[in-house]
Amino acid sequence: MEKGMNLTLIVWRQKDAKSAGSFATYAARNVSPDMSFLEMLDVVNEGLALRGEEPIAFDSDCREGICGTCSCVINGVAHGGQKATTACQLHMRKFRDGDTLTIEPWRAKAFPVVKDLVVDRSSFDRIIQAGGFVSVRTGGTPDGNAIPVSKEDSDLAMDAAQCIGCGACVAACKNASAMLFVSAKVSHLGLLPQGKVEQDWRVLNMVKQMDAEGFGACTVTGSCEAVCPKEITLDNIARMNRDYGVATAKGK
Amino acid sequence: MNIVNNLFHSTLGKKYLMALTGAGLFGFAVIHMLGNLQVFLGPEALNRYAHFLQSNKELLWPARFGLLAMVALHIWSAVKLSAENKAARPVGYLNDPAPPAASYASRTMLMSGLIVAAFIIYHLLHFTVKVEPVNLTGRDFDDLHVLDNAGRSIHDVHQMLVIGFQQPVVVLFYIIGVGLLCLHLSHGLSAMFQSLGLRNKAWWPALQQSAKAAALLLFLGYIAVPVAVLLRLVK
Numbered sequence: 001m002e003k004g005m006n007l008t009l010i011v012w013r014q015k016d017a018k019s020a021g022s023f024a025t026y027a028a029r030n031v032s033p034d035m036s037f038l039e040m041l042d043v044v045n046e047g048l049a050l051r052g053e054e055p056i057a058f059d060s061d062c063r064e065g066i067c068g069t070c071s072c073v074i075n076g077v078a079h080g081g082q083k084a085t086t087a088c089q090l091h092m093r094k095f096r097d098g099d100t101l102t103i104e105p106w107r108a109k110a111f112p113v114v115k116d117l118v119v120d121r122s123s124f125d126r127i128i129q130a131g132g133f134v135s136v137r138t139g140g141t142p143d144g145n146a147i148p149v150s151k152e153d154s155d156l157a158m159d160a161a162q163c164i165g166c167g168a169c170v171a172a173c174k175n176a177s178a179m180l181f182v183s184a185k186v187s188h189l190g191l192l193p194q195g196k197v198e199q200d201w202r203v204l205n206m207v208k209q210m211d212a213e214g215f216g217a218c219t220v221t222g223s224c225e226a227v228c229p230k231e232i233t234l235d236n237i238a239r240m241n242r243d244y245g246v247a248t249a250k251g252k
Numbered sequence: 253m254n255i256v257n258n259l260f261h262s263t264l265g266k267k268y269l270m271a272l273t274g275a276g277l278f279g280f281a282v283i284h285m286l287g288n289l290q291v292f293l294g295p296e297a298l299n300r301y302a303h304f305l306q307s308n309k310e311l312l313w314p315a316r317f318g319l320l321a322m323v324a325l326h327i328w329s330a331v332k333l334s335a336e337n338k339a340a341r342p343v344g345y346l347n348d349p350a351p352p353a354a355s356y357a358s359r360t361m362l363m364s365g366l367i368v369a370a371f372i373i374y375h376l377l378h379f380t381v382k383v384e385p386v387n388l389t390g391r392d393f394d395d396l397h398v399l400d401n402a403g404r405s406i407h408d409v410h411q412m413l414v415i416g417f418q419q420p421v422v423v424l425f426y427i428i429g430v431g432l433l434c435l436h437l438s439h440g441l442s443a444m445f446q447s448l449g450l451r452n453k454a455w456w457p458a459l460q461q462s463a464k465a466a467a468l469l470l471f472l473g474y475i476a477v478p479v480a481v482l483l484r485l486v487k
Contacts, residue, residue, distance in 0.1 A: 010346070023346065076349025102346050109340050174351040174359065175337035177263075207264050216340035217263035217333045219361065220443035221354030234446065235453045241264060242449025248258040248265070 004030035005092060008100040009044065011056055014113050017120075021113065023102075026056075033093035037080060038063060038070060040092055041103075056103075057116040065089040065229060068164030071171070072117050073104040078168035078227040086166065086229040106167050108176035110213040123213040124165050124181060130209035131202035132185040134195045153191045160188035162230040169224035169232070175216030180224035182210050183240035184232045190243060200247035207244060263336065264447075266329040271444035273326040278441065280319060281433070285473040291486055292476075295410035299398060302409040327369065334362050357439035364436040371429030378422070379412065388419045417481035430474040438467035 007028040014021025028044050035043070038060050045055035061069035070087045074080035080090045095101065103117065111119040149157075163184035170178050186203050189195030195202070218237055225233050259265035287305075290298045305312065351359065377383045382393040393416070398408040417423055441463035445451040451459055480486045 073345060076345050076347070077352055081352070104345055107341050107343050107345055109342050172352055174341075174354060176340035177337070204258070207262055211263050214340055215263075216337035217267060218447070219337070219358055220439070220446045221351055221358040223351040223354050226353035233453070235456070238446050238449050238451050238456075240449070241267070241447055244258070244262075244264045245268060245449055248255055248268075251254055 004032050005095065005097040005099075007031055007040075007095065007098070010100065010102045011116070012104045012113075013056070013116055014105075015115065017112055017114055021116075031092050033091070035092045036063065036088055037072075037074065037090040037092065038088045057114075057118050059118050060088055063088040066164060068166035071106050071119060071121075071166055071168070073102075073106065073171055075102055078106070078171040079166075079229055081227070084229055084231050086164075086168075089229075106171035108167075108170050108215065110176070110178070110215050111167060111170065119167075121165070121167050123215070124167065124178070126213065127178070127182060127206055127209045128185065131198070131205035132189065134189055135198060136194060147193050149192060157188050157191040160184045160191070160232065160236055163188070163228075163232050164230055166229065168227045168229060170215065172223040172227040173216065173218075174221060174223065175219055177218050177224070178210050178213070178215040179218040179237050179240070180228060180232055180234075182206050183236035186240045186243060187236040190239075199243055200250060200252045203240060203243045204247050204252055207240075263333065266333050267447040269325050270329045270333070271447040273322040273329075274440050274444050276322045277319070277326065278437065281437075281470060285470060288477050289473060291410065291413060291480070295398070295408075296401075298410045298413075299406060299408060300400065303400065303406040306407065323369075323372075327365075330362060330365055355439060357435050358443070361436060361439060364432045368429060368433045368436060371425065371432070374425065375429070378416065382412075387416055388422055389415050391415060413477065414481055414487060417478040420482060423478040423482045426478045427475055430471055433474075434467040434471035437470065438464045441466055 005028075009026045009028055010023050011026060012021055013024045026044055026048075028040060031040050031043065038058070041056060041058055048055045059069045059071050061067045063070075065086045065088060068086075070079075072079075072087050074087065074090070079085060079087045080094070082090050082094055105111075105113050105117045106119045106121075108119075110123040111121055114120050161184075163181060165181060167178075167181070169180035170176050173179075186199075186206060189202065190199040220234070220237075222234060225231070259268060287301060290301050357364070374386065377386050379393070384390075384392045387393060393412045396408040396411045396415075397405045398411065400406050417426075442456075442460045445455075445459050477486070
């Protein structure tokens with residue numbers, strides 16, 4: 001059998017939201033290069049459970065890069081630094097035998113740690129509740145193309161709609177700013193005719209909630225778009241800034 | 253008032269204030285540099301221009317108050333936002349890793365800005381208020397006068413620059429101060445378009461390159477005067 005990789009993990013351990021946390025070091029032995037990062041953690045956890053120790057708590061759900069649940073900062077980079085990849089889609093072959101990996105939770109005031117690597121991202125839910133929706137009369141399925149949408153707008157809106165709300169943008173930003181997330185939602189809805197109607201109201205309310213949650217401001221460093229697994233760009237932040245200015249100028 | 257509230261009490265609004273005042277101050281920096289470069293046209297041109305600015309008190313003071321207001325708003329929003337940004341991450345990452353893709357200029361905006369503010373205070377004491385001890389030459393710049401074409405005695409700004417910039421230490425201060433200003437601008441000039449939303453995908457690469465080019469030109473234009481004096485190219 002091919003010999004696996006041996007790694008040293010420095011992991012943030014925190015019992016619960018109220019306890020102080022600290023780093024603990026673990027050896028990950030015989031790791032297959034074909035494992036995903038989370039599968040590697042699963043194996044380490046099995047070892048911990050067998051020894052009667054508390055497994056490392058981390059978030060995951062779909063494990064195919066589309067749900068936005070997994071969230072760890074690996075060696076100081078959210079999702080581990082592979083372009084357009086979530087931690088669950090990051091494979092161990094990207095690391096080298098003998099590497100030491102630091103694994104930390106998203107760090108932001110608005111994302112309090114629940115346990116170990118798990119953070120509470122309900123601040124994102126509250127931002128969505130503040131305006132990340134379109135008020136429509138639900139009814140029968142509308143006819144296709146009943147509302148004309150230009151190809152360009154549709155493409156841009158769908159690009160923005162790719163945001164899975166994982167929070168890597170916040171984790172990577174030196175200011176723990178949620179601008180990329182909020183601007184993706186603002187763009188996704190505001191570019192389409194159904195969402196345009198409420199755009200002034202939407203952008204003002206979502207920004208207000210973003211500020212209330214304690215996220216920082218944008219310094220245009222570009223860290224967010226560098227780590228975003230869905231390649232949401234700073235263009236969306238510019239669009240949100242413009243929409244905010246227009247809404248403000250209208251006295252809304 | 254919603255407009256005041258949106259501008260002064262939100263992160264986006266404060267970035268608007270930062271960008272708008274930054275744009276105004278950049279405009280001043282360009283005009284100031286163009287004025288300085290008249291040194292190379294000879295003493296008469298520079299002294300006439302300086303006298304024209306100094307003697308129009310009704311324009312001089314409103315301009316000064318306008319600049320002061322922009323500086324105050326720029327610094328106020330910077331300090332306020334920096335405090336909020338710091339508070340947004342109470343616990344940092346292990347070994348303080350550099351944020352991905354962030355340029356040196358973008359990570360050091362507050363520090364470069366604060367040092368530039370200190371340099372501007374020195375610069376004002378040096379050539380505007382003309383405090384003798386800070387010029388390190390042992391001469392009082394207020395005593396330098398020259399006769400203009402009409403035979404009036406006006407301040408000899410050209411002579412003041414020549415004496416002032418023959419001090420290598422002073423020239424070094426200026427190079428550092430202007431260098432940091434231009435580092436600040438190499439990020440700030442494109443970031444202001446982003447903060448105001450006045451850009452799209454097509455313009456962004458060009459804006460970022462132009463910001464760096466403009467910052468470099470400004471740096472060269474500003475240091476040309478002290479360096480030329482120090483090298484005795486301007487006497």
